Amino acid sequence: MNDLLRISGLTVRLPLDGEMRTVLSDVSLSIAAGEAVGLVGESGSGKSMTARSIVRLLPPGALVEGTIRYRGNDVPSLRGQRLRDLRSSVSMVFQDPRAHINPVRTVGDFLTEALRVNQRVARREAEGRAVRVLDEVGVADGPRRLRQYPHELSGGLLQRVMIAAALLTEPHLLLADEPTTALDVTTQAEVMAILDELRRERGLAMLFITHDLELAAAVCDRTAVMYAGRVMEIRASALLHDHALHPYTAALAAARPSLERRAERLVTTPGRPLSAFEAPDGCPFSTRCPHVRQRCHDERPDLRPLDGGQVACVRAEELAVSHD
Amino acid sequence: MAAYLMRRAIMLAATLLVSSFVVFAGLSVAPGNPLATLSGGRSLPPESVAVLVQRYHLDEPFFVQYATWLGNAVRGDLGMSITLRHDVSELIGSRSGTTIALILYAALIVLLAGVSLGLLAALRPGIVDSLVVMSTAVVVAVPPFVAAIVLIGIFAVNLRWLPALGNGSGLWDGIRHLTLPAFALAAASTAAVARVTRTTVRAELGREHVQTAVSRGIPYQAVVRRHALRNAAVPISTLAGMTVASMIALAAVVERAFSLNGLGSYLVTAALSKDFAVVQGISLVLVTSFVLINTLVDVVAAVLDPRIKLGRRA
Known part of the structure; x- marks a missing residue:
């Protein structure tokens, strides 16, 4: 497979409270051109850090081990113009557009900034392109929107502006970091549909970060599940959701309320999500796993190929059999 | 923007009115009688005092004095310097x-x-x-x-x-x-x-x-x-x-x-x-x-x- 992005053995340590703490541990992930990969996990599981590592947007003092290759370039060693070229080719859609768009500059300035500063496109030309892309993301009356300020637009509209800005530079890879989490439910569906449609139209690859397993299954070809800074399972989205191999994935899928069946109480996973530096020596999920055995405390399971995907659980086969 | 500027302009006028009153009132409650300054400490005949009082509107009520002074000031006339016998606006202009x-x-x-x-x-x-x-x-x-x-x-x-x-x-x-x-x-x-x-x-x-x-x-x-x-x-x-x-x-x-x-x-x-x-x-x-x-x-x-x-x- 011709990979656009290949991450292998990525370990990231950040200085927190005066000591270096591991936030990502041995993360391996690849994305092919035009492929959408979901990254699912609880808060603090390292989803955003993984995305930020790809465009080198980590906090100062971060220590990075492992390799990240994007279109053949070794990302951690890029400097100056080559790093900016990488960033131009990978667009990021952030969770909170209100905070991630400069409040004192116009929407037009935000949309055209990358084109005008990096690609030296003339203002009139850049604005014309911005209006066309705004129309594609469902923002009518483009010329007027360009002159408005972010505080004059609703959250949903602003997130469409963010998506339009990400598409304007014609990137090869889109990093969407919970792009609909800050929006209300009806807007979420619209924004998600637009993002999905435009991505497919353009053949863009996407890393889609969410904590919603079902949403990831709906828009992504493959889904990776993260826990405590590690990848627990990667498989085709449909398989992952319906026939989870890892107990953690199964717990995530069970925790989501279903429209079809009536539940007295929602299923919860006991315990709290752990950060990578808090994880025990063996399997990081061993403290909360209902299927835990002594072996899970003794050895740390690596990702291994199984059933068309990869899973990091020593008991994956026997559990899969017992489910069926 | 126009409404904002309008609001600011009204506030500006109000502030200037209040501060002009403070400037004027401040000096009239300060110690010292303007007449004593005008006469340079000498005792003057009543006729001269009357002339001075009239020229500087000293016999009028405080608010009339203030209104006269403010009215002149708006037109750029800040009165005469007592010591230099010269137009105050010009004295200020030459030093500003x-x-x-x-x-x-x-x-x-x-x-x-x-x-x-x-x-x-x-x-x-x-x-x-x-x-x-x-x-x-x-x-x-x-x-x-x-x-x-x-x-x-x-x-x-x-x-x-x-x-x-x-x-x-x-x-x-x-x-x-x-x-x-x-x-x-x-x-x-x-x-x-x-x-x-x-x-x-x-x-x-x-x-x-x-x-x-x-x-x-x-x-x-x-x-x-x-x-x-x-x-x-x-x-x-x-x-x-x-x-x-x-x-x-x-x-x-x-x-x-x-x-x-x-x-x-x-x-x-x-x-x-x-x-x-x-x-x-x-x-x-x-x-x-x-x-x-x-x-x-x-x-x-x-x-x-x-x-x-x-x-x-x-």
């Missing part, structure tokens, strides 16, 4: 050039040096930052009259680079003569602006929208200019404007220290000689400039931050 040049010069120093030092400290953590933080902490506590003495001692007496006293003649000589006074006036404000620039630029650099700009591959200098400095411009311009407005009063001290023939030093002279028409006139001009500059600062803030107009925070 020096003060305006001094304050503009000092404002330029505050903005250029203050913002550059602050930016340097914000972008260069470590030794450069520590140097700027320590030196500005000292300078910010130095009042202009102390700064004046130190600057005269170093640059005029020891190094003999710049003149210490007088206005000078011609443009270049005038600038040379204003350099030390302008630095004395600007020193503390420059340090304050540098510190605020450092803090706000650093805070802005940590904001999410700056991350967005970096993630799009915008060169770092452009990110600093277009986002961090641009957004920090609101608090910086507010502080710079306020310190420039305060310089209007502080200029009196500096003008005295450097024997400059400006409005401030004339105000001190006039107050000492109880020349009340001049004191009222200069006070009114100074207060008006102060209020105008503050209004300008508010309008600039509204232009720089589009959220202010809608916020109805005036």
Whole structure:
């Protein structure tokens, strides 16, 4: 497979409270051109850090081990113009557009900034392109929107502006970091549909970060599940959701309320999500796993190929059999 | 924007009315009788007193005096100087050039040096930052009259680079003569602006929208200019404007220290000689400039931050 992005053995340590703490541990992930990969996990599981590592947007003092290759370039060693070229080719859609768009500059300035500063496109030309892309993301009356300020637009509209800005530079890879989490439910569906449609139209690859397993299954070809800074399972989205191999994935899928069946109480996973530096020596999920055995405390399971995907659980086969 | 400017204009007029009243009332409750000043301490015949009383409207009720004075002042007539027997407006006009040049010069120093030092400290953590933080902490506590003495001692007496006293003649000589006074006036404000620039630029650099700009591959200098400095411009311009407005009063001290023939030093002279028409006139001009500059600062803030107009925070 011709990979656009290949991450292998990525370990990231950040200085927190005066000591270096591991936030990502041995993360391996690849994305092919035009492929959408979901990254699912609880808060603090390292989803955003993984995305930020790809465009080198980590906090100062971060220590990075492992390799990240994007279109053949070794990302951690890029400097100056080559790093900016990488960033131009990978667009990021952030969770909170209100905070991630400069409040004192116009929407037009935000949309055209990358084109005008990096690609030296003339203002009139850049604005014309911005209006066309705004129309594609469902923002009518483009010329007027360009002159408005972010505080004059609703959250949903602003997130469409963010998506339009990400598409304007014609990137090869889109990093969407919970792009609909800050929006209300009806807007979420619209924004998600637009993002999905435009991505497919353009053949863009996407890393889609969410904590919603079902949403990831709906828009992504493959889904990776993260826990405590590690990848627990990667498989085709449909398989992952319906026939989870890892107990953690199964717990995530069970925790989501279903429209079809009536539940007295929602299923919860006991315990709290752990950060990578808090994880025990063996399997990081061993403290909360209902299927835990002594072996899970003794050895740390690596990702291994199984059933068309990869899973990091020593008991994956026997559990899969017992489910069926 | 038009509605905002209208609201500001009404507030400006109200502030000016109140401050003009304070200026006028302040002098009439001050010790000393204008007649005694006019007569120079001699006892005058009743006819002369009557003439003086009539000329200066001293027999009329306080509010009529105020209304007459304000009405004339609006038309540019600030009355006659008692000691110089000369039109106050002209006396003020001939001296205001020096003060305006001094304050503009000092404002330029505050903005250029203050913002550059602050930016340097914000972008260069470590030794450069520590140097700027320590030196500005000292300078910010130095009042202009102390700064004046130190600057005269170093640059005029020891190094003999710049003149210490007088206005000078011609443009270049005038600038040379204003350099030390302008630095004395600007020193503390420059340090304050540098510190605020450092803090706000650093805070802005940590904001999410700056991350967005970096993630799009915008060169770092452009990110600093277009986002961090641009957004920090609101608090910086507010502080710079306020310190420039305060310089209007502080200029009196500096003008005295450097024997400059400006409005401030004339105000001190006039107050000492109880020349009340001049004191009222200069006070009114100074207060008006102060209020105008503050209004300008508010309008600039509204232009720089589009959220202010809608916020109805005036």
